[in-house]
Amino acid sequence: DTGVSQDPRHKITKRGQNVTFRCDPISEHNRLYWYRQTLGQGPEFLTYFQNEAQLEKSRLLSDRFSAERPKGSFSTLEIQRTEQGDSAMYLCASSARDSFNYGYTFGSGTRLTVV
Amino acid sequence: RKEVEQDPGPFNVPEGATVAFNCTYSNSASQSFFWYRQDCRKEPKLLMSVYSSGNEDGRFTAQLNRASQYISLLIRDSKLSDSATYLCVVGREKLTFGTGTRLTIIP
Numbered sequence: 512d513t514g515v516s517q518d519p520r521h522k523i524t525k526r527g528q529n530v531t532f533r534c535d536p537i538s539e540h541n542r543l544y545w546y547r548q549t550l551g552q553g554p555e556f557l558t559y560f561q562n563e564a565q566l567e568k569s570r571l572l573s574d575r576f577s578a579e580r581p582k583g584s585f586s587t588l589e590i591q592r593t594e595q596g597d598s599a600m601y602l603c604a605s606s607a608r609d610s611f612n613y614g615y616t617f618g619s620g621t622r623l624t625v626v
Numbered sequence: 627r628k629e630v631e632q633d634p635g636p637f638n639v640p641e642g643a644t645v646a647f648n649c650t651y652s653n654s655a656s657q658s659f660f661w662y663r664q665d666c667r668k669e670p671k672l673l674m675s676v677y678s679s680g681n682e683d684g685r686f687t688a689q690l691n692r693a694s695q696y697i698s699l700l701i702r703d704s705k706l707s708d709s710a711t712y713l714c715v716v717g718r719e720k721l722t723f724g725t726g727t728r729l730t731i732i733p
Contacts, residue, residue: 544720551634553713553723554670567720602669614660615721617669 513537515618517603523624524593531589532621536605543586544615545578546602547571554602560586593625627652632714632724640732643704647727649697649714659690661699662713664726670713673699704731 516535524530536543541562546554557576558568562583572578575593580586590597600622604615632649639645647661659676674681676688676697687700697714709731714724 546723551725553630553725556720556722559720612658612675614658614662614672614675614715617671620669 515603515605515616517601517618517621519621520619521622521624523626526595526625527592529589529591530593530623531587532601532603532623533585533587534603534618535585536603537616538584540605540607540616541583542606543580544604544606545586545588546604548600548602548620549598557588590623593623595625598623598625628724629653629722630714630716630724632727634725634727636728636730638730638732639704641704641706644700644702645704645729646701647699647712647714647729649699649724651695651697651714651716651722653716653718653722654692654695656716656718658717658721659697660715660721661686661688661697662715662723664711664713666710670723673712701729706731706733 518533544559545557548554556569557572558578560580563580575591578588600620602617602620604617606615630651661673662670663673664670674683674688676690678690680689685702689698711726711728713726715721
């Protein structure tokens with residue numbers, strides 16, 4: 512499978528716990544994006560990487576959120592001290608820099624429920 | 627004002643009808659335009675790119691008006707399988723998504 516892979520698919524956690532999600536992009540894609548989507552809304556941009564460099568972070572990404580892409584391949588998104596408002600689908604997408612006109616390919620997402 | 631605005635619907639349309647969705651965007655510097663389709667509890671998938679010259683893919687036609695900052699999607703001869711949420715997407719370095727328009731095709 513050469514698509515974008517996200518793990519886990521589902522995560523239920525207690526408020527205050529830390530969670531970490533992983534994304535493996537399409538191998539030849541050097542851009543990787545994280546989005547968050549809540550019910551009835553479109554995906555909201557969180558952050559993106561070009562190779563290992565984090566080029567932009569949304570103001571939605573509070574201090575409790577951190578993302579890394581250490582070797583320019585897979586990426587992790589960590590949420591510390593989770594809150595109920597963090598419950599959402601977290602989507603990862605990738606693209607090749609020169610293929611911006613072709614849009615992104617999304618992974619299946621990680622659905623987070625904070626109880 | 628939201629960067630990308632769409633009518634959230636829902637649109638309930640009989641099978642075989644033609645349906646049109648509209649979208650406006652606020653950033654005149656936007657360079658890339660798309661329609662994505664999202665099925666319930668699934669990830670968004672690229673439906674088609676949108677160009678000023680207009681483009682067609684089977685029953686789907688998309689159009690961009692840069693002067694009015696307006697994007698449209700037309701679906702002809704709608705099928706039950708077209709039921710989904712349609713997301714208008716605009717961007718430069720990153721893509722910004724509208725809230726989506728929910729479409730249900732009724733048998």
